[in-house]
Amino acid sequence: MTGAESITILLLLAWGTVAGVDLVSLPQAMLSRPLVAAAVAGALLGDVGAGLRVGAVLELFALDVLPVGAVRYPDYGAAAVGATAVAAGSPWELGLGVAVGIGLLVSAVGGWSLLALRRLNADAVGRRAAALRSGEPAVIRRLHLAAIGRDAARSLLLAAFALGSAAVTLRWVRLDRETAAALTIAAIGAGAASALGGAARGAGSGRRRHWLAAGGVAGTAIGLLVWGLR
Amino acid sequence: MPFVLSRVDDRLIHGQVVIGWGRPLGVQRILLVDDEVAANEWEQDLYRMAVPEGVTIEFAGTVAAAPLLAAWQADARRSMLLTGSVPALVHLYAADPAALHRINLGGLHHRPGRTERLPYLYLTAEEYRSLVELETLGADITAQDVPSAVPVGLGALA
Amino acid sequence: MNGTGRAFLRLLSVQGSWNYERMQGIGMGYAAEPLLRDLRVAEPGRYPEAVVRSAEFFNANPYLAGLALGASARAEYDAVPGEQIVRLRAALAGPLGALGDSLFWAGILPALSGLTLAALALGAGWWAVAVFVVGFNAVRLAISRWSLATGLATGMRVGGALAASKLPRAAARSGAAAAFAVGVGTPLAAAWLLHPFGARGAASALLIAAAGLALARWSGARFTAPRFGLLALGITLLLRLVTA
Numbered sequence: 124m125t126g127a128e129s130i131t132i133l134l135l136l137a138w139g140t141v142a143g144v145d146l147v148s149l150p151q152a153m154l155s156r157p158l159v160a161a162a163v164a165g166a167l168l169g170d171v172g173a174g175l176r177v178g179a180v181l182e183l184f185a186l187d188v189l190p191v192g193a194v195r196y197p198d199y200g201a202a203a204v205g206a207t208a209v210a211a212g213s214p215w216e217l218g219l220g221v222a223v224g225i226g227l228l229v230s231a232v233g234g235w236s237l238l239a240l241r242r243l244n245a246d247a248v249g250r251r252a253a254a255l256r257s258g259e260p261a262v263i264r265r266l267h268l269a270a271i272g273r274d275a276a277r278s279l280l281l282a283a284f285a286l287g288s289a290a291v292t293l294r295w296v297r298l299d300r301e302t303a304a305a306l307t308i309a310a311i312g313a314g315a316a317s318a319l320g321g322a323a324r325g326a327g328s329g330r331r332r333h334w335l336a337a338g339g340v341a342g343t344a345i346g347l348l349v350w351g352l353r
Numbered sequence: 354m355p356f357v358l359s360r361v362d363d364r365l366i367h368g369q370v371v372i373g374w375g376r377p378l379g380v381q382r383i384l385l386v387d388d389e390v391a392a393n394e395w396e397q398d399l400y401r402m403a404v405p406e407g408v409t410i411e412f413a414g415t416v417a418a419a420p421l422l423a424a425w426q427a428d429a430r431r432s433m434l435l436t437g438s439v440p441a442l443v444h445l446y447a448a449d450p451a452a453l454h455r456i457n458l459g460g461l462h463h464r465p466g467r468t469e470r471l472p473y474l475y476l477t478a479e480e481y482r483s484l485v486e487l488e489t490l491g492a493d494i495t496a497q498d499v500p501s502a503v504p505v506g507l508g509a510l511a
Numbered sequence: 512m513n514g515t516g517r518a519f520l521r522l523l524s525v526q527g528s529w530n531y532e533r534m535q536g537i538g539m540g541y542a543a544e545p546l547l548r549d550l551r552v553a554e555p556g557r558y559p560e561a562v563v564r565s566a567e568f569f570n571a572n573p574y575l576a577g578l579a580l581g582a583s584a585r586a587e588y589d590a591v592p593g594e595q596i597v598r599l600r601a602a603l604a605g606p607l608g609a610l611g612d613s614l615f616w617a618g619i620l621p622a623l624s625g626l627t628l629a630a631l632a633l634g635a636g637w638w639a640v641a642v643f644v645v646g647f648n649a650v651r652l653a654i655s656r657w658s659l660a661t662g663l664a665t666g667m668r669v670g671g672a673l674a675a676s677k678l679p680r681a682a683a684r685s686g687a688a689a690a691f692a693v694g695v696g697t698p699l700a701a702a703w704l705l706h707p708f709g710a711r712g713a714a715s716a717l718l719i720a721a722a723g724l725a726l727a728r729w730s731g732a733r734f735t736a737p738r739f740g741l742l743a744l745g746i747t748l749l750l751r752l753v754t755a
Binding site: 162184197216230234271314319326337345347349353 | 523524527531533538540544561562563573574617620631633640643644647689690696697698703704705706707712716720737738740744746
């Protein structure tokens with residue numbers, strides 16, 4: 124490993140951690156959205172095009188999620204970073220499918236890690252129940268900052284897992300061109316289904332559903348037009 | 354028509370209720386049974402503002418709600434019955450077991466005396482006993498915070 | 512009341528200690544500390560119980576939590592009885608969750624996300640992603656600032672101020688915008704990415720998408736997106752191995 128490579132890996136690790144903390148804890152600025160996490164990862168890896176495409180497909184999957192009131196959801200931030208690391212530097216048509224697979228795997232692991240974190244936080248709060256009744260703000264402050272620290276540790280571990288999975292994939296997974304392309308096509312199709320399924324569920328019945336249909340028709344028409352012009 | 358959902362949730366109307374359940378079930382009316390809210394005009398104003406356009410909301414205290422269940426069910430609108438406590442649920446069930454045949458435990462949160470059954474469901478021993486009793490009377494009770502979650506039966510919550 | 516700026520910054524981490532026991536409660540208490548500091552001198556008898564109340568169970572949309580934070584802090588200074596403040600917080604939580612989740616999670620976020628996907632598909636570069644981040648956060652910070660300021664100004668009358676605001680209407684409209692934008696962005700993004708694979712590739716992707724939508728319907732939406740994606744990739748790999 125060269126010096127430049129180690130610096131890139133460290134930067135990716137740091138960015139994956141930032142994206143992980145952003146999801147729930149701080150500052151919830153949508154840095155954890157696949158579009159953003161992957162685009163920045165692509166820039167760090169010198170392949171923005173791969174980052175944008177990985178980000179777009181994982182964003183389609185993430186549109187399925189409606190994080191309403193305390194529900195469980197996958198964590199796509201570090202996942203998008205790891206996925207971009209898989210796809211960067213080689214033709215995206217062949218790398219995208221495998222990359223998305225790694226991204227989805229990491230996002231599910233990330234979802235579980237959030238559950239574990241919330242449990243650890245609840246335990247910490249439970250242990251300090253008597254102190255919390257004292258009305259001493261330092262107790263609250265310490266609990267809160269420790270929890271953010273816990274999330275930072277979780278995010279760092281998840282980012283390391285994502286990059287580790289990417290390294291293993293790059294080192295060991297060898298696919299012929301046809302299979303790699305088929306996986307890319309499958310990932311795009313599955314992503315589109317997730318986005319539309321989530322949108323239909325979120326829209327419910329009535330007026331919003333009509334808006335979704337109208338958007339779908341418009342998008343398909345423009346898409347066909349652009350397709351023909353290319 | 355029968356209630357499309359009968360739910361126990363101490364946060365009453367929040368994101369899970371109006372987006373998570375309300376939209377896919379096409380809920381047109383929420384029947385909020387809670388003594389404190391029924392007695393507070395300004396709290397009712399808050400909840401009215403929280404429901405989407407096209408959804409109406411009616412408030413009643415537990416005792417006042419029981420005789421209304423039949424009329425509520427006779428209405429053609431798709432209605433969700435929402436209450437914030439197990440005792441209120443027991444009272445309503447006793448008044449009209451058929452109306453509350455299927456019961457959704459959506460969220461009861463930490464309070465002294467309650468223990469965790471699911472991340473979103475904390476129950477005292479007595480609350481759990483009341484629910485088991487309802488089940489022996491024929492109610493179909495499952496815990497499920499949002500439609501995309503797997504429903505959990507009472508047996509797994511002991 | 513001093514400390515508004517610091518409270519606002521702390522509010523950006525309101526979910527930092529999210530847990531199943533108090534949800535955002537500890538985060539709310541953390542953000543309340545700068546606001547309540549003057550109460551320590553003004554009303555030393557009331558201060559500790561105000562601190563305890565500030566960290567009780569709470570959950571709302573994080574971007575609107577400032578309304579409840581500001582209103583409860585104002586109410587503490589106005590010497591409102593403690594149990595009324597507890598009631599106010601509890602009564603605000605659900606509606607702020609419903610309203611904020613509709614506005615942000617089911618509205619502005621998917622709307623901007625769908626538009627960004629469409630822009631990328633039509634040839635925009637990384638700057639489309641930059642516009643997405645800056646645009647979302649400009650709206651979010653403006654609404655969060657307004658929330659805290661309005662809560663602090665109105666105290667127990669916060670409900671009226673919220674009802675008179677544009678938020679309920681905006682929440683209703685943003686859902687339609689989100690549906691339309693995701694409707695536009697999804698086929699456009701798919702067409703953009705599938706172009707190198709030609710009509711055959713697009714047809715295969717369409718088939719997989721249709722199967723996914725059917726599966727979601729049949730399984731009652733219990734098939735989460737990552738699981739479905741991994742299943743689709745797994746089956747594709749298997750088919751390739753068998754036919755190769």
